[in-house]
Amino acid sequence: MKNQEIARILERIAEALELKGETGFRVLAYRKAARVLSELTEDVEELNRENRLESIPGIGTGIAKKIQEYLATGKIKKLEEVTKGIDPELFALLNIPGMGPKTIKLLHEQLQVNNLHDLKKVLTDGSAAHLPGMGKKKVSNILKGIEIAEHTGQRMYLNEAFELAENIIRYMEDTDGLKKITFAGSLRRGKETVGDIDILAVAKKPEALVKKFINYKDTQQILSAGATRAAIRVITNYGIRQVDLRIVEENEFGAALQYFTGSKSHNIAIRTMAQKQGLKISEYGVFREEKRIAGKDEVEVYQALGLPYIEPELREDRGEIEAAKEGRLPDLIQIHDIRSDLHLHTNASDGVSRLEEIISACKNIGYSHIAIAEHSISAGYAGGLSEEELMRRCDEIDKINDKLSGFRVLKGAEVDITLNGDLDYSDRALGRLDVVIASIHQGFNREVTKRICQAIEHPLVHIIAHPSGRLIDKRPGYTVDLEKVIECAANFRRILEINAFYERLDLNDIWARKAKEAGVLLAINTDAHGVADLDWMRYGVITARRAWLEKADVINCLTLNQLLKLLREIKQY
């Protein structure tokens, strides 16, 4: 699929236009098209063949033509045109906090700054400070920005982001006069990675709260500290992270929460819609003329626009507003709907906890059943079980189940799909298992689609684990056609996994939604290798919610008997 490369080109065109001094809406249009394209699951080539490019919202005749040009020739003339004369290294300067297109343009034109090296020079030798609109303070802020850009890690995984947000909120909770405090932003929407933490509060004494905030123990730098707003950089175990605080009045809280939860594109769509109704919406409320008509909570804000409440995870401008208007929003799955975790490792393979510990922890969470799925024989690096060891493990689990009441351990395995698409246990061994999970751990680029589909067609397989194989920001995943995998899973009634490990989240939100739309059931599993990992279920559920999944779409919400019935039916299918 060429969606991502084209999206990157469109984004680059937007940046180049900005650097050339173009402001305004053409830039926005390219940005929007880039975003929409990067989130699209359908192949642009396919859409082009069917002459449907312009049916994509945000893509009109102009950009459609450019996409066609790229598909036909491998390049877009417009890109070459607008980037002509811009040193490629100049684009990198946009990543420095405090440096926007205007400043870069100024420094480039006045002082021939073409890259980071030039930039540092004109900042330190004093020449930049003499330019119009520049000054000592601005120069020192940009220097700090460079330092930050060089030391700030990439975006946070969900585990780090939740931990940081919840730590800061806990720290602030005893501030005198604090009435409400919560996190917003992309973390509240459950995005798979989070750039910074947004915290929203209501306080009797805002100044006291700002003071408390900027004095957080891990504060490394105070970026700003106003009457109602502040921003700090914090050192965590993973790098330097930004945290923003916003303080509002109690009757504005809902409007502010809605606003700071975003996403930006959801908010733009909401505001545009409000405008058409003669309303104005901001973080202070919904207004008709000067009169505030809503704002104290989010329900009220959406209601003022004639919409039902839209869950944060849906707010990505991916059709949720239309669905809300038409009353067909999903009733999203919730964490307490989960009755089981069906992909768990123990110290029998490469896990760290004993089976007894896992059982006890899962009982405490409130699950009624789990499935143990150790690695299979080809996964030697992960302590994969031989067939004999697997059979002994099954005996053990049978014995344990005899002693348990109100809880059941299912016998399973995470079976490797070999290079020729077979499974590495015999049918006799697989036949003894309650649940068979198949997955790719080798040959990431070798006919993966065909091999996964072959596994799906295997009569004893129930679930395909981490179907894309990606590790977020670390590894792109297998060379695999997920569209085909989903189609195949739908045809053979197999289940696809949302692996809840925060570095995987695989299937991701977009593909899981696609799977649901194709009629495929999903499993949310932690793939835990120890008791501590069981909490990852939270990230899996949030991903499922972003995928519009309901309780009925997820097999972890089934009772034990319902699940066993389903697994048997799959075998007979």
Next chain:
DNA sequence: GCCGTTTTCGGCCCGACTGTTTTCAGTCG
């Protein structure tokens, strides 16, 4: 460059903070 429950032209979301300025531009979210 996109788009249409006023429109195929003329709109396109809204506000805080900072640093530079004497009223505002740039950046950020």
